[in-house]
Amino acid sequence: MLSRLRSLFGRENGEHPAARERQKEAAVRSQNETRQNKWSWPRHKNATEPSSQPMLLTKKQVKKEIERLSTDLQLMTNHRNELRDRLLFISEGKVDNRPYHKPNPFHEKLKFDHKQVMWELKIFEDEKTEASVKFSELTKETKFYRGLHSRLLMEESQVKRKVDMLKQEKKKLQEEWVLLKHHLEDLNLTYTNQEEESDLKIQKQQVRDVTDEGWHHFDL
Template sequence: MFARLRRHFGRVDVDGEESRVKQTKPKEAYRQTSSPETVLNKGQANEEEERLNRELELTTKERNELTDRLLYVTGGSMNKSPYFRPNPFYEKLKIKEKKVMSLLHNLDTNNIQYREKF
């Protein structure tokens, strides 16, 4: 989407982090596009921006509706989703947590037993 905007505004070779044309390359080194650049006037640029904003809003709305539907179908948990794959690192971490918690519980019980003896 941003590539199309850059083409429409005449900014073909733009750094991803900055919104201005790079000045370090000579003019011959600019990327050649298959179609000639179209320079839009302000009215056309505003119309194109509004169209892209509407398209983005519709896509976002559709994504949110599909997410809501998925949450409804899976009973409110993404873990029950048919496309959900558990992270193996998370599973290993849960196992380690259980071991540590059981060790901590054993230490607490041992501590209480030794205190009662003395």
């Protein structure tokens, strides 16, 4: 009989909340009466003659026992449903594939917290993706500017070498210019002296020619 009750109530997943309250109250009353019966039956048995036949329960007692077992079974079923919901939520993150019963506030809050966490996680993932893209772009720009800076340093080094070479050439040209200037001055001086000597020679020749002509006239 008890196995049939368990099989019948095992297929049920929930009842109306008012029925559950009545069942809980009946369970409490049944437990109290059961405790009283446990103490009253032995005393009654001792008062009567010993019998080898097992004591038979009255219909009222059987009915109460059935109600108590039904209430306990319903409580166990409800507890099983809660544990199943928690297990489904932990393993799959959802409890939509279970039979309907009264929503549990703990589950509702847990579902709300889970949605909130998943929403914040999505925002975090989006921000992470955006930050990763920006970081990749900044890395490329950094590499580009590093390469550009290296080229500029190389060009600066080449320009410095060219400037040093030009300075050396300028110094050399200045030295050559000084030498050429001195040489030109010497040439000018030599030319002037030669010109003066040439003029003197011409003058002397002219004087000699004039003198020779004068003597020639005298000879005539």
